[in-house]
Amino acid sequence: MTKNARGSELVDALLGPESPLVSQGFTFRQSQLDLAHALRNSLEDGGTSLFEAETGIGKSIAYLVVLAATNRRCVIATSTKLLQKQLLREISLLQEFGVELSFSQLNGVSNYPCLRTESGSISATYCETFDCSEAASCFYMEDRRKAQSSQVVIVNHALLLSALRTNQFENYFGKVDAILFDEAHNLLSSRNTDSTANLTRNFSVFLELADRDALLSKEQRNALLKVHSRFIQGLDRGELKAELLRFDDKLVSRFWQSQKRNSFDISALGKMLSKEVASSIFVSGTLRSYDGFESFSELLGLTVQTDYIADTVHDYGSQAYLYLPQNIEDNLDNLSSVIGELHELCGKGLVLFSSYNRLDGVSKRLSPYIDLIAQEPDQSGLASEFFDLDNTVLLATGSFWNGADLGDDLGFVLVDRLPFLPPDERDFLDFQLPLAVLKLRQGLGRLIRSERSFGVLCVFDSRLLKRSYGQSFLSVLPKDLPRTSSFEQIRKFVEA
Numbered sequence: 001m002t003k004n005a006r007g008s009e010l011v012d013a014l015l016g017p018e019s020p021l022v023s024q025g026f027t028f029r030q031s032q033l034d035l036a037h038a039l040r041n042s043l044e045d046g047g048t049s050l051f052e053a054e055t056g057i058g059k060s061i062a063y064l065v066v067l068a069a070t071n072r073r074c075v076i077a078t079s080t081k082l083l084q085k086q087l088l089r090e091i092s093l094l095q096e097f098g099v100e101l102s103f104s105q106l107n108g109v110s111n112y113p114c115l116r117t118e119s120g121s122i123s124a125t126y127c128e129t130f131d132c133s134e135a136a137s138c139f140y141m142e143d144r145r146k147a148q149s150s151q152v153v154i155v156n157h158a159l160l161l162s163a164l165r166t167n168q169f170e171n172y173f174g175k176v177d178a179i180l181f182d183e184a185h186n187l188l189s190s191r192n193t194d195s196t197a198n199l200t201r202n203f204s205v206f207l208e209l210a211d212r213d214a215l216l217s218k219e220q221r222n223a224l225l226k227v228h229s230r231f232i233q234g235l236d237r238g239e240l241k242a243e244l245l246r247f248d249d250k251l252v253s254r255f256w257q258s259q260k261r262n263s264f265d266i267s268a269l270g271k272m273l274s275k276e277v278a279s280s281i282f283v284s285g286t287l288r289s290y291d292g293f294e295s296f297s298e299l300l301g302l303t304v305q306t307d308y309i310a311d312t313v314h315d316y317g318s319q320a321y322l323y324l325p326q327n328i329e330d331n332l333d334n335l336s337s338v339i340g341e342l343h344e345l346c347g348k349g350l351v352l353f354s355s356y357n358r359l360d361g362v363s364k365r366l367s368p369y370i371d372l373i374a375q376e377p378d379q380s381g382l383a384s385e386f387f388d389l390d391n392t393v394l395l396a397t398g399s400f401w402n403g404a405d406l407g408d409d410l411g412f413v414l415v416d417r418l419p420f421l422p423p424d425e426r427d428f429l430d431f432q433l434p435l436a437v438l439k440l441r442q443g444l445g446r447l448i449r450s451e452r453s454f455g456v457l458c459v460f461d462s463r464l465l466k467r468s469y470g471q472s473f474l475s476v477l478p479k480d481l482p483r484t485s486s487f488e489q490i491r492k493f494v495e496a
């Protein structure tokens with residue numbers, strides 16, 4: 001395929017039913033092809049566009065093909081390393097089929113060894129210029145140079161937000177036509193911050209100062225370290241705030257207040273993007289709340305030209321059932337027995353918790369009876385361990401609501417409580433409710449990932465049916481998803 005064949009024809013050639021990719025085992029999906037054309041139109045028209053396309057459509061390969069076809073320079077930002085690896089694989093595959101698409105990947109400076117320090121480690125503030133005598137052979141500088149010239153640059157959300165906030169975007173990437181945020185729903189947890197890396201650095205400085213002046217007890221210090229490691233694993237800012245304020249300690253509160261003062265308001269993102277590029281594109285499996293795309297665009301300060309919902313590739317009517325147990329008191333014994341019943345009926349499952357305390361309580365009750373993995377605050381590598389196991393239940397929280405790849409063979413997903421953030425200064429209707437609706441959609445989306453997926457979605461929170469706001473949650477679930485409060489009905493569905 002040459003440059004002359006770029007454009008609409010190239011999209012059709014690579015994603016249509018006659019695509020050479022199909023002969024290599026890829027499935028042709030009309031919804032993927034339609035999505036690609038919508039992306040192409042939005043790149044050609046410019047402005048800000050939102051694209052919601054559920055897992056299984058193949059959205060990343062669709063936008064890579066479109067970037068190649070339209071010959072646009074683009075910075076692609078993801079929030080997980082998993083997606084970055086997938087993008088690198090997909091670009092290599094496209095190149096094998098003759099698609100011309102140069103690419104590079106840039107990480108934050110603290111991920112690179114520094115040639116000027118003996119240990120090879122580098123402080124994030126140490127290397128800011130190209131004046132260094134080692135710059136010619138430095139890996140970090142090499143990646144910075146590539147990021148100036150390749151057609152596609154892959155970064156994480158934190159690096160891109162930091163470059164925008166500090167007016168360093170062009171220094172990092174040169175002239176760029178478009179910025180594309182994938183996993184864009186995770187930008188909402190970046191609100192009021194510039195990056196996780198910055199908060200992490202500030203946290204370390206705070207601990208150092210507290211140590212120097214012996215301001216914290218050993219127990220307090222260890223507890224703070226645990227909170228911090230959970231933050232790195234995916235605790236969002238609201239949850240972090242609640243954890244820190246639980247210390248009820250003047251020093252810790254002061255630290256939190258200073259973070260708020262230095263924070264960056266994500267609602268300024270729209271303005272920053274329009275200064276740098278002609279097109280800003282947001283892609284995710286779940287961007288809509290009960291009010292459509294409105295909450296997402298308002299919270300990020302976006303003026304949206306196009307929004308698009310890709311056609312579903314799943315048959316929810318036959319692949320899933322929503323189970324809403326009613327008239328069961330919300331305590332850990334009852335929650336544990338519902339999980340036990342679902343596990344016996346459906347096998348492998350994921351339970352998403354709203355707090356570690358509840359996770360821990362259920363783990364203690366169920367671990368003598370069933371195979372389970374309980375997420376611990378500073379545990380990593382859990383997703384890949386769980387991926388290969390059969391008939392096991394994963395008790396998790398934090399990033400597991402939307403991040404890690406757990407495969408497509410879960411038999412059930414249970415959400416213990418509607419995922420409201422801890423009380424905040426912001427409005428329930430303007431802020432808390434839309435985010436909780438979005439998060440529940442993400443949690444439930446962990447079940448149906450492909451044609452092979454089949455199972456039960458359970459929300460163990462009777463407020464979904466009893467409170468008036470429950471309708472806001474139910475209104476955004478797939479229309480053809482059947483629901484019941486009867487476990488017997490669930491049994492019939494699974495055993496049919």
Ligand code: SF4
Pocket residue numbers: 112113114115116117122126127128132133134135138139140141
């Ligand atoms: S440019 Fe120099 S200071 Fe910066 S990371 Fe490379 S070797 Fe270290």
